[in-house]
Amino acid sequence: MKKEPVAEILKANPWFASLSSPHFEKMVEIATEMSWPAGQIIFREGQQGNYMYLIIEGQVALDIYAPNRGRLTILTLGPNEVFGWSAVVPYTQMRTAAARTIKPTRAIALDSAALRAACKADHELGYLVYRRLTNIIAGRLTATRLQLLDVYGDGTGD
Amino acid sequence: MYAPQTTTMAPEPMMPFPALITDIKEEAPGVTTYALEFEDTAVRQSFTFQPGQFNMLYLPGIGEAAISISSDPGQPETLLHTIRVAGNVTQAIARLDVGDVIGLRGPYGSAWPLAHARGLDIIMVAGGIGLPPLRPAIYHIIHHRQEYGQVTVLVGAREPADLMFPGEYDAWREQGIEVLPTVDRADDSWEGRVGVVPMLFYSLRPDPRKTMIFTCGPEIMMRFVVYEALARRVPKERIYLSLERNMKCAIGFCGHCQFGPTFLCKEGPVLSYNQIEPFFSVEEF
Amino acid sequence: MTPHIPPLNAHVVIDKPALQTLFDALQTAGYTLIGPTIREEAIVYDEIGRIEELPIGWTDEQGPGHYRLHERGDGRYFAYVVGPHSWKKYLYPARLTLFRTRRQDKSFTVETGEEPPPKYAFIGARGCELAAIAVQDRVFLEGPIQAATYKARREHAFLLAVNCTEPGETCFCVSMNSGPRCESGFDLALTELDDVFLLQVGSQIGAEMLAGSGWRPAGAFELSHARRLLAEAETQMGRTLETRDLPNLLYDNLDHPRWDEVAERCLSCMNCTMVCPTCFCADITDVSDLSGENTARVRVWDSCFNPDFSYVHGGNLRPSIRARYRQWLTHKLASWIDQFGTSGCVGCGRCITWCPVGIDLTEEVAAIRGEG
Numbered sequence: 160m161k162k163e164p165v166a167e168i169l170k171a172n173p174w175f176a177s178l179s180s181p182h183f184e185k186m187v188e189i190a191t192e193m194s195w196p197a198g199q200i201i202f203r204e205g206q207q208g209n210y211m212y213l214i215i216e217g218q219v220a221l222d223i224y225a226p227n228r229g230r231l232t233i234l235t236l237g238p239n240e241v242f243g244w245s246a247v248v249p250y251t252q253m254r255t256a257a258a259r260t261i262k263p264t265r266a267i268a269l270d271s272a273a274l275r276a277a278c279k280a281d282h283e284l285g286y287l288v289y290r291r292l293t294n295i296i297a298g299r300l301t302a303t304r305l306q307l308l309d310v311y312g313d314g315t316g317d
Numbered sequence: 318m319y320a321p322q323t324t325t326m327a328p329e330p331m332m333p334f335p336a337l338i339t340d341i342k343e344e345a346p347g348v349t350t351y352a353l354e355f356e357d358t359a360v361r362q363s364f365t366f367q368p369g370q371f372n373m374l375y376l377p378g379i380g381e382a383a384i385s386i387s388s389d390p391g392q393p394e395t396l397l398h399t400i401r402v403a404g405n406v407t408q409a410i411a412r413l414d415v416g417d418v419i420g421l422r423g424p425y426g427s428a429w430p431l432a433h434a435r436g437l438d439i440i441m442v443a444g445g446i447g448l449p450p451l452r453p454a455i456y457h458i459i460h461h462r463q464e465y466g467q468v469t470v471l472v473g474a475r476e477p478a479d480l481m482f483p484g485e486y487d488a489w490r491e492q493g494i495e496v497l498p499t500v501d502r503a504d505d506s507w508e509g510r511v512g513v514v515p516m517l518f519y520s521l522r523p524d525p526r527k528t529m530i531f532t533c534g535p536e537i538m539m540r541f542v543v544y545e546a547l548a549r550r551v552p553k554e555r556i557y558l559s560l561e562r563n564m565k566c567a568i569g570f571c572g573h574c575q576f577g578p579t580f581l582c583k584e585g586p587v588l589s590y591n592q593i594e595p596f597f598s599v600e601e602f
Numbered sequence: 603m604t605p606h607i608p609p610l611n612a613h614v615v616i617d618k619p620a621l622q623t624l625f626d627a628l629q630t631a632g633y634t635l636i637g638p639t640i641r642e643e644a645i646v647y648d649e650i651g652r653i654e655e656l657p658i659g660w661t662d663e664q665g666p667g668h669y670r671l672h673e674r675g676d677g678r679y680f681a682y683v684v685g686p687h688s689w690k691k692y693l694y695p696a697r698l699t700l701f702r703t704r705r706q707d708k709s710f711t712v713e714t715g716e717e718p719p720p721k722y723a724f725i726g727a728r729g730c731e732l733a734a735i736a737v738q739d740r741v742f743l744e745g746p747i748q749a750a751t752y753k754a755r756r757e758h759a760f761l762l763a764v765n766c767t768e769p770g771e772t773c774f775c776v777s778m779n780s781g782p783r784c785e786s787g788f789d790l791a792l793t794e795l796d797d798v799f800l801l802q803v804g805s806q807i808g809a810e811m812l813a814g815s816g817w818r819p820a821g822a823f824e825l826s827h828a829r830r831l832l833a834e835a836e837t838q839m840g841r842t843l844e845t846r847d848l849p850n851l852l853y854d855n856l857d858h859p860r861w862d863e864v865a866e867r868c869l870s871c872m873n874c875t876m877v878c879p880t881c882f883c884a885d886i887t888d889v890s891d892l893s894g895e896n897t898a899r900v901r902v903w904d905s906c907f908n909p910d911f912s913y914v915h916g917g918n919l920r921p922s923i924r925a926r927y928r929q930w931l932t933h934k935l936a937s938w939i940d941q942f943g944t945s946g947c948v949g950c951g952r953c954i955t956w957c958p959v960g961i962d963l964t965e966e967v968a969a970i971r972g973e974g
Contacts, residue, residue, distance in 0.1 A: 173522075220511065232503050232511040237520040261508055298519060301541060305513040306501050310535040311445040311475040312916075322632045323718040327750040331886070331899070332701045335709050356709065377703040377710055377897040378890040403915030418709040563913050565886045568747045571904070572883030573911060575933065577853075578940030583746075599856050601925030 165190045168215060168267055172239070174291055182284050189273040194265040201243075201258040208246025208254050210268040214238050217264025221256040234302065235261060241295050246271035247278075248292070330568055333375040333420030334360050339395065341415055345479045348446060349411065350387065350399045353421055365393050367428035368453030369559060369587045373567050374398060374410065375420030382406035383564040383582070386424065387449035389456040396421075399449035399481070425567040427587040429454040430557060434529045437555075438466040440521065442542045444473040444514050444534025448481040450559050450586075451533055459492045466527065469495040473514030473534065476500055477507045514538060518545040525550035531587075533559040540598065543590055553591035560586050560593070577602065607809045613820040615798040618679065620815045622653045624762070624790075627811040628723040633760055636692055637725030638682070643671055645685040647692070650725065657682055664770040664840075664951065666960030680726055680794045683770035684950055688879030689724050689731055690738060693755045699898045700751065700886070715898065719751075723760035727788070729781025730773075730950040732763055734879030736787055740942040741882050751901075760807065763788035767831040771840035772951030774964060778843065780948040782835040793828040800828050841951065843964045844971065848945075849936035851971060856928065860969045865924035867959045872905035874953035874961075875930065880938075880946050883911070906930050931963060 166187045169175040175186060193212075195201060202208070204223060212219075219242055221234045233256060236242050245255045252271070278285030340352035353374075355361035366372075371385040382404065388397030402411050413419065431454060439458070441451050451470070458465050470489065474480040477500050486496040497517055499510035510517070515538065528551050532542045539558050546556050560581055565571040567582045574581040577596040579588065596602050608614045616624075628635055629651065637650040638657055645657050662682045663670045674681055699715035727735070739756065742749035766775070766782035775781030784791040789808030793800040800820055803809045875881040885904035890897040904911060906929045912919040920926050938946030947963070954962045 218510070222505070230505045232505065232507070234512045234516070235499070235510040236512075237510070239522070240519050298516065302513050302516045305515065305537065305541060308537060309475065309501070310513070310537045311473075311479065311501070322634075323720055326714065326718050326754045327748065329700045329714060329750050330747050332712050332714075335712070337709075377705065378888050378894055380888055381886070416708060420703070420710070420712070561914055562919070563911070565884070569745055570742065570749055570882065570884065571886065571901075572906070572933075573885075573904070575929075575937065577932075578937040580941065595853060596856075601920050601922055602856065602929075 165192055165267065168192065172213065178284075178287065182281075182287065185277050185281075185284065186269070189270045189277065191268045191270070192265065193268045195260045195263070197260050197262050197264075199260045199264075201260065202254050203257045204254050206254045208243060208252055208271055211241065211243045211246050211271050211274065212258075212266040212268050214240050214242070215265040215267060217266070218261040219264055219266075220259045220261050222259055223256050230257075234299070243271075244292055244295055247274055247288075249275075331422070331566060333373065333381075333422045335418045336396075336421035338413055338415050338417050338419060341413075344399060344481055345474075348399060348401045348479075348481070350397050350449075351410065351413075351419075352388075353396045353398060353419065354394060355421060356418065361394050364396075364424075366390055366396075366424035366453075368431060368457050369428040369450055370424035370426050371450075371567075371586065372396065372398065372421055372423030373425070373564075374400075374406065375422070376406060376409050377420065379409040380406045381420075381565070382410075383425075383567060385450035385559075385586075387452045390453050391456065391460055399446065399452075401446045423567070425582055427583075427585055429531050429587055430529070430589075431457055435464045436466065436527070438468070438524060438528045440469045440471065440523060440528060440530050440546075442471045442473075442514055442517075442530065442532040442534070442539075443481070444538040445475070445479065446481065447532070447534030447538075447559070448472055451531060452482065454531060455489060455494065458494065459489070462492055467495070468493070469497065469521065471514050471517045472496065472498040473538065474498075474500050476502050477509070513541070515541040515545045518542075518549065523549050523551060525552070528555065530556040531559075532557070536560070543597070553594060554589050556590040557587055558590060558593070560588060607813050608803050608817055608819075610803055610806060610809060612803045612809075613825060614801050614803065614812065614817040615795075615820050615824055616801060616812070616815045616817050618677075618797065618799055619653070620817075621679070621799060623815045624811055625651065625653060625725075627814060628760060631807075631811070632721050633723035634720040635723050635725055636689075638680075638685070640671065644669065645671065645682050647685075647687040647689065647724075653679070656680075656726075661768070662770065664772050664955045666772065666954050666962050667957055668960070669955050678794060679799075680764045680792070681768055683766070683768070683773060684728055684731065684952060686877050686952065686956055688877070688950075688952070689727060689735060690879050690882075692722050692724070693735065693759065694738060694742070694752055694882065696903045698751055698901045700901050701899050703897045703899070705895045716751075719755050721758045721760070722755065723762065725762045727761050727763045727784075728766050728775075728950070729763070729784045730766075730775045730778070730948040731879055732761065732784055732787045733775075733778070733780030733948040734950065735761075737880045737942065737944055737946060737948065738882060740944060741880075744942075760811075761788045761790075761804075762808075763791040763804075765791060765793040765828070765832055767794065767835050769835050769838050769840065770951060770955075772954040772962075773839050773949065774841035774843050774951060775949035776836050776839050777841070777845060777964075778945060778947055778949035783832050793831065795824060795827055795831075798824065800824050841949075841954070841962070841964045843947070843949065843967060844973075845935075845945070848967070849939055851967070852932045852936040855970050856932070858970050860966065861924045861928050863969075864927050864961060864966055865922065867961055868907075868923050868927050869958060870907040870909070870923045870926055871958060872907045873956045873958060875905040875907060876903065877952040877956045878934075879950060879952070880934075880948065881905070906933065931966060934963070935967065
């Protein structure tokens with residue numbers, strides 16, 4: 160019943176808009192719009208992943224809980240960014256961090272099982288989806304390296 | 318025949334002018350802003366600078382350090398210098414009080430290409446104490462807001478307490494400048510963004526036909542800003558960086574600040590990426 | 603009485619002992635004479651007054667990491683090449699006070715650093731050395747800001763140049779187009795013949811200094827003799843450097859394995875930069891008295907081989923010798939051209955001779971060119 164707005168929302172995204180008509184329709188079929196108030200846990204670390212999300216508006220934090228240190232925010236994400244990609248990566252399918260809204264957030268949720276099935280059934284689509292995922296993951300890897308480097312330090316450990 | 322044994326001398330260009338510290342403000346742990354005014358009225362009134370330029374700050378008996386000007390170019394009689402304690406000179410400056418006098422000469426170096434950027438969108442990317450050299454450009458844009466398109470300031474720091482000038486972000490936003498701060502690390506008392514600055518490009522949709530990038534911060538950060546900007550098809554000649562090297566004389570005589578063919582004190586510190594591309598990723602260059 | 607002086611650009615000859623009249627004239631005109639003389643088994647530049655102080659009858663045998671003086675057994679005045687000193691020692695002193703500050707309450711006053719320098723007359727500058735002075739002129743005088751201390755020394759300096767007729771083993775001025783003939787930038791240019799000095803008059807003051815020398819116009823025999831000597835000298839270069847497209851060659855090979863090889867030999871001792879007549883890098887440091895009231899701001903020669911040279915907070919940007927040698931050579935032969943419109947190398951060979959391990963930049967360039 161919310162399919163019309165979902166199609167409109169996806170059209171506004173350059174990657175979805177670049178898909179062929181059958182591929183785009185497949186995406187619309189497995190997409191749902193979701194929204195959360197600020198401070199809501201969207202998923203927790205270790206849970207089975209059901210959805211991958213594209214943020215429309217708002218802000219989401221990815222947290223890892225460390226004993227004695229509490230909840231550590233690894234990364235925050237905003238409009239046009241994707242989170243929950245671990246749900247479509249065959250290796251884990253399990254949440255490797257918790258997702259929590261910092262601001263009221265609206266997102267498109269893609270059903271991860273349906274997305275994996277669609278990619279398996281149509282390798283052309285699978286290629287496009289996983290190519291996009293590769294870019295996203297590569298960006299995260301770069302970001303993680305830069306965080307590890309602690310670029311604001313002067314190299315002396317201060 | 319009259320035969321002078323000696324020659325005459327012009328004034329030494331490296332001579333500083335005494336300047337009074339009129340205000341001191343702690344910005345973040347280890348980072349302090351000093352307001353300086355030349356003691357000599359004529360020097361004070363004739364001094365002008367462009368956003369991105371730097372001065373040499375001198376303490377007799379200690380030495381000199383190149384510090385970028387972080388204040389409003391429209392108010393050049395009081396010059397702000399935002400300093401992180403790093404070496405001998407900055408450590409000694411940290412011990413000074415309001416009313417103390419410091420040696421000052423400048424301004425030196427190149428400026429952010431604000432005239433070139435007219436009519437364009439500007440994305441400024443600042444990491445750590447990379448924001449102070451960009452702040453004069455932000456003030457300039459605020460004074461001439463209608464001349465520029467969308468202006469976005471991405472600000473990164475290690476932790477929330479390290480963010481530069483956070484008290485001014487709302488005032489900048491009121492002038493139609495988008496300010497996106499992010500930190501590498503935070504506990505959950507921080508409600509802003511977490512992640513390295515270059516990642517903020519993922520939430521932007523810059524129009525490569527009319528976007529200019531100004532970046533200043535740790536060199537690794539700037540490299541990745543360049544990569545993200547190039548990946549979004551922003552042309553090399555519209556990506557500007559402010560580089561840091563050892564500077565001793567600031568007038569191209571001492572050779573320390575060379576970066577390939579460039580003297581960063583003269584042609585730099587602000588350079589376009591296409592000027593430095595062949596050398597930017599060469600190790601130990 | 604109008605003194606008897608030769609016209610500008612004239613070629614004249616004087617008897618060799620009459621060189622003293624030129625020295626005397628220069629001293630009378632207020633010049634401090636600096637010329638070649640033997641100190642500690644080397645021909646160096648120092649203050650002189652008499653022609654007997656010149657290295658008459660001596661020559662220098664040079665090679666990579668090798669320098670020896672020999673008696674020639676003749677009375678030649680200028681039959682040596684160049685030694686460890688260059689004129690930059692006087693035009694751009696190794697240690698110089700730029701200004702002084704005196705603390706007064708919370709403030710301080712700033713005063714000029716030194717007395718105005720003497721007027722120098724440089725005796726025996728070779729073509730490569732005139733070229734080196736011209737290079738430093740570009741660095742210190744032809745940019746947006748002039749170096750006052752250099753200008754004060756340079757603008758009144760008298761140059762008695764000497765055409766080089768016996769190039770050394772490490773010379774390659776022909777490759778760098780800076781010699782052996784002195785083409786310009788001198789007051790007088792001397793060519794030593796068997797019994798006389800042939801002098802070319804390069805300036806009015808040069809002409810005036812010859813007033814008491816008993817000069818006479820050069821004859822065809824003397825002129826052709828000098829031409830022949832210089833033509834022979836051109837063929838006697840101990841080294842060559844192929845300069846074709848040199849900047850791009852180096853810029854395109856910043857990661858060439860040859861840098862690693864040369865770094866294994868290089869001691870990063872800075873000798874090459876100290877003896878180089880064009881190297882101008884300097885540090886600027888403070889020297890205070892015990893009270894801390896008075897401070898001198900002092901410029902001292904520095905070197906890109908000094909590990910601290912590239913220090914920024916947190917560390918040195920060129921920690922390896924590989925990076926420092928690469929910086930030196932690419933600056934000297936490539937980026938110098940971008941910066942100043944001229945090569946930083948004049949082919950004098952000092953960096954080869956005075957390198958304790960005999961590193962030869964002409965060999966390094968040839969190796970990077972693939973001709974090693």
